[in-house]
Amino acid sequence: MERVVLAFENENTSRKVRALLEGAGLARGLICRTAAEVRLLLGQQQIPTVVCGYKLPDATAEELFFDLPAGRTMVLVAPENLLSLCGRSDGLVTLSTPLSRNALLEGVERALGLAQSVRLSVRPAGEEELIRRAKEWLMEQRGMDEGQAHRLLQQRSMICGRKLAETARLLLEREAGLALYG
Structure with missing residues (x-):
């Protein structure tokens, strides 16, 4: 209740x-x-x-x-x-x-x-920050615009059955080589 x-x-x-x-x-x-x-x-x-x-x-x-x-x-x-x-x-x-x-x-x-x-x-601020950073990395490294970067993150999230923020965190840790905690 x-x-x-x-x-x-x-x-x-x-x-x-x-x-x-x-x-x-x-x-x-x-x-x-x-x-x-x-x-x-x-x-x-x-x-x-x-x-x-x-x-x-x-x-x-x-x-x-x-x-x-x-x-x-x-x-x-x-x-x-x-x-x-x-x-x-x-x-x-x-x-x-x-x-x-x-x-x-x-x-x-x-x-x-x-x-x-x-x-x-409403996403927590920490999740929004992870998503923003992952989109920026995709835009810089792969020459995407923000919409394309967001769609790529969404597609990866759906394929893997993860939340968007978790997919962004994994992208930043694995592909961008950033160590993130939490």
Whole structure:
């Protein structure tokens, strides 16, 4: 079961949302009382989604949203007039109150799905660097353009059943004679 952060001005609301999410088997809720606690927790753990009300004691949800680490999503639960103040952004799911149980579950499920798709599409910086270096080597040594170098790496990856970054690392170690670790 995925974990989510719950942050509402009223802690009783957080407990009710946690009970609903856990009872449905959708997510385990970790309760935070302030935006600062949310930021700290997200900085320490890979929790994909924050479910919150519009106002926290130390920040608005909008301020918190722009501080979220890359790839994280937010479900904002608030009255329609407050939701209209928020711009539409990728990774932000807005739910108007009063809220039904099903609407909350669907909104959290949608936000978790968005976070999952972002996580799958984003490579770690180290992998991007390996791929970039392998393409540069192919371009220099074999006179390829970047597209050709990328396609060659992709073809080798598919033939060998490896991730693109692993193929790039092997190319740099074996053919370019570079010693890489990790």
